[in-house]
Amino acid sequence: MLRDKVIEIFVKGDDFCIEISPILEEKLIEDRKLGKRNRKASLCESEIISLMVLFHSGQFTNLKSFYIHNALPHLKDLFPRLTSYNRFVELQPRCAITFMLFVKMCCLGKSEGVNFIDSTHIKVCHNRRIHQHRVFKGTAERGQCSIGWFYGFKLHLIINDKGEILSFYLTKGNVDDRNLKHMMDMTKDIFGKLYGDKGYISKAMADILWGNSVEMVTKPRKNMKGIKLESN
Structure with missing residues (x-):
């Protein structure tokens, strides 16, 4: 076998x-x-x-x-x-x-209605060496993630409930997780609910995804308790 x-x-x-x-x-x-x-x-x-x-x-x-x-x-x-x-x-x-x-x-999997999205930073050098770094000069950019500022790239990933990769995107470090162009490209073959963290909170993006049969589900920030981003 x-x-x-x-x-x-x-x-x-x-x-x-x-x-x-x-x-x-x-x-x-x-x-x-x-x-x-x-x-x-x-x-x-x-x-x-x-x-x-x-x-x-x-x-x-x-x-x-x-x-x-x-x-x-x-x-x-x-x-x-x-x-x-x-x-x-x-x-x-x-x-x-x-x-x-x-x-x-x-090798990508298929969406079955329950999907998860997240991104991770990829450092190309220590922050103290940014001005000396030459390998990715002009390609890598400064960005911010949950652990602070970094210099490099971002890997954006969508998986299904089985852990199979549905889509991924490699961008510069300063690209927002809510970038509409990248989100539309990544979600074109999925449907159902898409679970993400607070970095994906965007009413405009949630409305656009809802029009494509994708319901964005995020946990609201503390100052947004009265705001509902999910479309019904």
Whole structure:
């Protein structure tokens, strides 16, 4: 049963990599001396993606435990070129974009009427090093979350009551959780109730979502006890 599941995931991921690779190769960073950075690794992208999908869809909460106690002893026949755990961690960033696109286009769940939305901040450096940071200069931005100010990006996520990812969006750190454009894109394939925290309180947004069969449910702030944001 597990073997069939692994083969199915790999075939699906391999077909996707074959289709998307030419498009991504055109966007690779070029070096004047070395040319395009395209050195081959022991594990191909589709193998790395398959292992990551297996990890996230299983009962493991720790990647190291999954790789050492499951992948290495039990999946060696399906992935004969398995590397050490440390090397596998080093290879993951190579297919980060491909993996994200694969999840976005092929692995999302379906809404069943009960949905949850939230966002988390992704720091790219410490606040004291913002003015010295160069890697994401011009891309990352300052933003504010529940723990204070940060410099980086935001990951916006919607899941269903089973924990399956329905939609996700990566934005700059200064993008509001209630941004109407992003909210409309993220909720176009869901219906029913959408539960969020106080950061999603917006009467205008709640009315627009209600028109698209989505009922935004949030806990009101202390100074909004008499205000009802849900549409009936």
